[in-house]
Amino acid sequence: MTAKKEKFYITTPIFYVNDKAHLGHAYTVIVSDIIARWHRLRGDDVFFLTGTDEHGEKIVKAAEEKREDVKAFVEKLAGTYKSCWKSLNISNDDFIRTTEKRHEDVVFKFIEAMGKNGDLYKGEYEGWYCVPDETFFTDLQLKDGRCPVCGREVQRLKEESYFFRLSKYQNRLLEYYDNNREFLSPNFRSTEIINRVKGGLKDLSITRKSVKWGIPFPIDRRHSIYVWVEALINYLSALGWHSEKEELFWPADVHMVGKEINWFHSVIWPAMLFSAGLEPPKKVFAHGWWTVDGQKMSKSVGNVVDPIAMSGKYSVDALRYFLVREIPLGDDGDFSEKALGLRLNNELAADLGNLAYRVLSIAEKFDGSIGGEPELEASLEMEKIVDDMQALNLSGAIETVWRYIKACNKYVNDKKPWELKGKELSNVLYNLLESLRIISILISPFMPDTSEKLNLQLGVGHGTLKDAKFGTFNGKIKKGEYLFRKIEP
C-alpha cells in the first residue's frame, strides 16, 4: 500500500438548462456519485464535478417562450438542478455553470492556446438554415428536407465561421486509443469510435456569428464560441487554468456521459486538449439510455420520469439501487415502477431489510459480550467487488454484495440462533453483526441513507474500505425501524 493518496477526478456532463432534470440526467449523476463515493471510501482524494450548460439559441428561445429574462431563466433552472441533485444525495464537490466568469476565463485561455498552436482558421460554414428558428441544420438533421423543429422550408446558407483543425489529430487520436485501451468505454463502443475516426475527420466549425447568447470568440469578438466546444471546457474551468487544482486533478479519471454525446467526449475533446497542450482524460464512459415501460422517454408521449417524484414515492435509495442494479453500466434499460417495486420488495426489504431486522432482534435481547470466530468471512467475495468497482461494473459489484447478504440469511437459518445461548449464540451474533457492519460499508456508495440508518442501529461509526473485514464488534445495538418497507404491488 502506498502512503500517498491517489487522486480521482470524475465528471458528469453539464446539463443543458432548457428544462428540468429527468430520469436520464439523474442516472448519469447517480452513477457518477456512486463511483465518487466508492473512491472516497478507498481513501482517495476525490473531485466530483457536475454543472449546467447555459448558453445557446435554444435556451434563449426557451426563456422567450416563458417570457422570462434569459439570465433569470438560466439562474432558476441551474437552481432546480442543484436542488434535484441535493435531494438525490449527490455528493458533488463543485457545480460549474458556463455563465460563470471562471468558466469564461478558462475558455479564453484554452482557445488562445489552440490558436497559438495554429489549429484555428477562418472559413465558411455551410448548412441548411431555418430563418424563423435561426438555426443551422445538417443534411441528416432535416426532416423530409424541412426544418426538423418547425417543419418549415430551409435554405442553403453560408456563414463565416472559425474552424478547428480536427483532421490534424486523426492519427494522434488513433494512437492514443491504441495505447489506452481503457479510454473508450464500455469496450463495445470502442470499435465504433475507432472505425469512424479511421474513416477520416472533418474540421470542426467552432464559432457562430448568429448566436449572441454565448462566450465571445477571443480571436474575433464578432463571433461567439459554439456551445459544444465551449461546454467541453467546463471540465477544466472548474479546476482553473494551470492552477494548483489542475496540477493535482487533471487529467480527469472518468468522464461519465450518455452514449449520445460519446463522440464529443471521445474524439473532439481529446483532440482539443492535444491542441491546447493538455493531457486527454483517462476514460470516457458512455452509458446507455432508459426507456419507460418499453417506450422511449419523451415529452410528447408524456412519459418523462421525474426522479424527484420517484424518489419521494419509493425513497432515494430505492431509486438509486434500482437504477444501478437493473442493468450493467453501459447497456440500455427499461424503467418501470413495477420493476422498481419488485426489487424494493424482494431485495431491499426481504433480503437486506429483513436480515438486519431479524439479526438485530436477536442481538438486542442478548446480554453477553459479542465475540467469536469469523465463519462468514469466506462467503464475502471482496476481491470481486473491488475489481468490479474498479472496472465500473457497478451492477456486478452490488450483485456480489447481495450474494453475501443471501449467504448471511442462510447462515441464520442454518445456525438457528433462536435455539442457542451463551458462547454459541455470541459467536453467531458476532458473525452476523460484523457482516452487517461490513455490508453497511459496501452499500454506502450506492445507498448512503440506508448505510447511515444501519450504522445507527448497529451503533457503529462510518467505516472505510479498510474496515470492511472481520474484526472486533464494538457496536451498541439499538434496533430501529425497518430499513425498507414493502409496498403494495
Place this chain on the structure above:
RNA sequence: AGCGAGGUAGGGUAGCCUGGAGUGCCCGCCGGGCUCAUAACCCGGAGAUCGGAGGUUCAAAUCCUCUUCUCGCUACCA
C-alpha cells in the same frame, strides 16, 4: 447503405475473449423446511435441442463461414 451491438427455460440475464457435461443468477410457477424476522428467510423441483444452417475439433452457447431477426449510431443534434 455503412459501421456497431444483440438473439441462452414463461420473462429478464450471466457465461462467450482464454472451447471441456447446459453451468449460474433474478422474477414467476410447484412442493417442502423454519418460526428470530417485513405472509419475510432457507431447501428442493419442473422448465432451454443456447435464433437457423454449415464448418473446425476428441469436444462448440463459446472459434470460423453463411443466413435470419431485433436494436443502436452515422459528427457540429445537450
